[in-house]
Amino acid sequence: MRGLILISAGVVIVALLVSARAAQNSSPGLKPDHIAANKVVMRLDSALDALISPDAELQKVKAGFGFTEGITWVPRGNSGYVLFSDMWTNQIYKLTSNGQLSLYLDHSGYTAFDIWRVGMHSPEQAPGDDKWYQIGSNGLALDREGRLLIATWTGRSIDRIEKNGKRTTLADRYDGKRFSGTNDIIVKKDGAIYFTDGAGGLRGGDKDPTKELDQRGVFMVKDGKVSLVVNDMPTTNGLAFSPDENYLYVNASVRNFVRRYGVQPDDTLTNGQMFYDMRDVKDPGITDGMKVDAKGNVWETGPGPAIWVISPEGKHLGSIRLPEVSANLTFGDSDRKAIYIAGHTTIYKIRVETPGLTFSHDR
Numbered sequence: 393m394r395g396l397i398l399i400s401a402g403v404v405i406v407a408l409l410v411s412a413r414a415a416q417n418s419s420p421g422l423k424p425d426h427i428a429a430n431k432v433v434m435r436l437d438s439a440l441d442a443l444i445s446p447d448a449e450l451q452k453v454k455a456g457f458g459f460t461e462g463i464t465w466v467p468r469g470n471s472g473y474v475l476f477s478d479m480w481t482n483q484i485y486k487l488t489s490n491g492q493l494s495l496y497l498d499h500s501g502y503t504a505f506d507i508w509r510v511g512m513h514s515p516e517q518a519p520g521d522d523k524w525y526q527i528g529s530n531g532l533a534l535d536r537e538g539r540l541l542i543a544t545w546t547g548r549s550i551d552r553i554e555k556n557g558k559r560t561t562l563a564d565r566y567d568g569k570r571f572s573g574t575n576d577i578i579v580k581k582d583g584a585i586y587f588t589d590g591a592g593g594l595r596g597g598d599k600d601p602t603k604e605l606d607q608r609g610v611f612m613v614k615d616g617k618v619s620l621v622v623n624d625m626p627t628t629n630g631l632a633f634s635p636d637e638n639y640l641y642v643n644a645s646v647r648n649f650v651r652r653y654g655v656q657p658d659d660t661l662t663n664g665q666m667f668y669d670m671r672d673v674k675d676p677g678i679t680d681g682m683k684v685d686a687k688g689n690v691w692e693t694g695p696g697p698a699i700w701v702i703s704p705e706g707k708h709l710g711s712i713r714l715p716e717v718s719a720n721l722t723f724g725d726s727d728r729k730a731i732y733i734a735g736h737t738t739i740y741k742i743r744v745e746t747p748g749l750t751f752s753h754d755r
Contacts, residue, residue, distance in 0.1 A: 432713045432742070440701060440710040443689060444744045450712070453732070453739045454491050457481075458524060459514050460734040461681075462532035462543070462576075465724035474724060474732050475532055475540065476739065480514070482507070482528035484542075487739060489725060497553070501529035501593075502546035509602075510546040512573075512592045526592065531576035531681075531720075536583055543574040546593045550574055550585065550613060563587075563618045566611060569604035576681065576720075578631040578640075584659040585613040586621070586640065588628040610642055614659055621661045625651060630682045630720070632690065634704070635749060641667060641690060643679035650679060650692060650702075668702050670694050681720025681734070685746045691731065693718045699733065712742060723748020 432450045435441070458480025466472050473488045475496055484497040502510050511527040531543035540553040541562075548571045549564035562585065564570060573593025578586050590608050594600035610622035610631070622628065622642055629645035633655075640661055643650045648670040653661035668690075670679065677697035684690055688704035697718060698711040712731075720734040728747035733740040 433710065434698070434713055435710045437703075437707065437709040439703065441745075443685070443687075443701060443709070443746045444712070444742075448712075448742050448744065450714070450733075451741045453489070453741050454487055454493055455738040457485075457737050457739075459526060459719070459736050460739060461530050461719045463681075463720050463722045463732055463734040463739070464532040464534065465722045465728075465732065466534065466538075467726075470726050472724065472726070474722060474739070476720075476734055477501070477529040477532060479511075479526040479528040479530065479545065480524050482546075484529060484532070489730075489741070500542060501544045502527050507546075508595075510593065510595055512595070512597060525595070530574065531587070533577045533579050533585075535579050535585070536581070541577055541579065541585065543577045543587055544593075545573050545575065548572060548574060548593055550577065550587055563611070563613045566605060566607065566618050566620060570602075571611075572600075572603055572605055575629055576631050578633065580633065580637055580655075580659060582659070583614075586631055587611055587613075588631060588642070590627060590629075590645070610640075610661070612659060619660070621659075622653065622664065624664055629678075629680055630692070632682045632684045633749075634684060635686060635688050641682060641684070643682060643692065645680065646678050647671065648673070648679050648695065650682070650690070668692075668700075668706050668708070670700070677714075677717045680718070683721055683723055683731075683748055685723070685744075685748050686728075687746055689746070691721060693721065699731070714740070 433446050433448050457478050461477045463474050463476040473486050477484055482501050484500040486494045486496040507527045511525040514524045527546050529542050530545040533541045542551045550562045552560045571589045572591045575588040591597045612619050612621045627645040630643040632641045640653045650667045651664050652667040653664045673695040675695040677695040680693045682692040690702040692700045694700040697714045700711050701709045716735045718733050718735050722732050724730050724732050729744050731742050
């Protein structure tokens with residue numbers, strides 16, 4: 393009898409340990425006991441309270457899109473608006489904070505007529521679903537003069553919209569070979585432009601007959617010259633600078649991890665190291681878009697689906713749970729204390745306690 397009691401006690405202890413370990417590793421897509429079902433903020437560390445209220449509410453700004461990407465805040469005096477790509481419709485939209493929507497740019501990615509030849513099919517479609525293809529532009533950013541920069545994806549280039557509306561191609565080749573699908577884009581304070589490229593802009597991906605460039609990675613445009621600055625990652629997607637621009641964060645798309653690189657005085661990158669690894673989390677969502685706040689915390693799309701909040705030291709502080717997978721986000725509103733989130737079909741907004749970074753073009 394005593395032996396049976398000891399065995400039973402051991403089973404209970406093991407069960408408790410397993411349960412505790414599972415709770416510690418709960419992903420943002422789950423609902424821990426201390427998080428109410430209607431709460432979107434999942435707090436893992438008390439430091440999160442200084443960044444976002446535990447009672448913050450996720451607002452739906454506008455719905456009805458195909459696949460949104462590249463969301464970017466455009467400041468205008470004491471107000472502003474967001475621009476974002478819809479990759480299904482090949483358009484860029486303008487959306488005000490009160491939900492007023494208008495078309496900003498048509499044929500934002502692929503500008504030729506034969507759209508059936510370009511763009512990967514959208515992820516997460518069931519085998520029996522009608523196939524939709526990502527033919528439009530992807531990442532967006534503003535340069536230091538406030539001009540819109542476009543990672544055209546299927547257009548396989550980085551374009552700039554001039555003040556007079558003219559479209560200028562800044563880069564479409566590396567070492568004489570065309571890019572395959574320009575993805576995300578970011579601008580350093582000195583004007584250097586960094587962007588990612590992969591095979592997603594091609595209908596056949598890596599096996600597409602029009603593919604020219606074998607290298608994947610992070611590229612830089614500076615003084616009219618294109619250079620490869622990251623070539624040690626299997627896939628690349630989102631980009632974000634630390635507040636002092638001493639580091640550039642690069643995520644790995646479907647591989648679900650983030651690396652951090654030191655930025656040299658000549659704007660090249662060095663000493664890449666793992667910053668945060670989400671590969672063990674199997675919930676829907678990937679490391680796609682990310683932004684950094686004024687305190688250096690990284691706000692990263694990821695499994696859940698959720699926005700993961702990661703400290704500069706690489707600690708997961710908590711997450712914002714989302715009703716659908718998100719591809720990107722941006723800090724906005726006049727105080728930069730709102731995050732606009734590009735869900736696949738819907739633009740969401742949530743207020744936070746710490747502002748995002750501001751740049752010299754803000755006005």
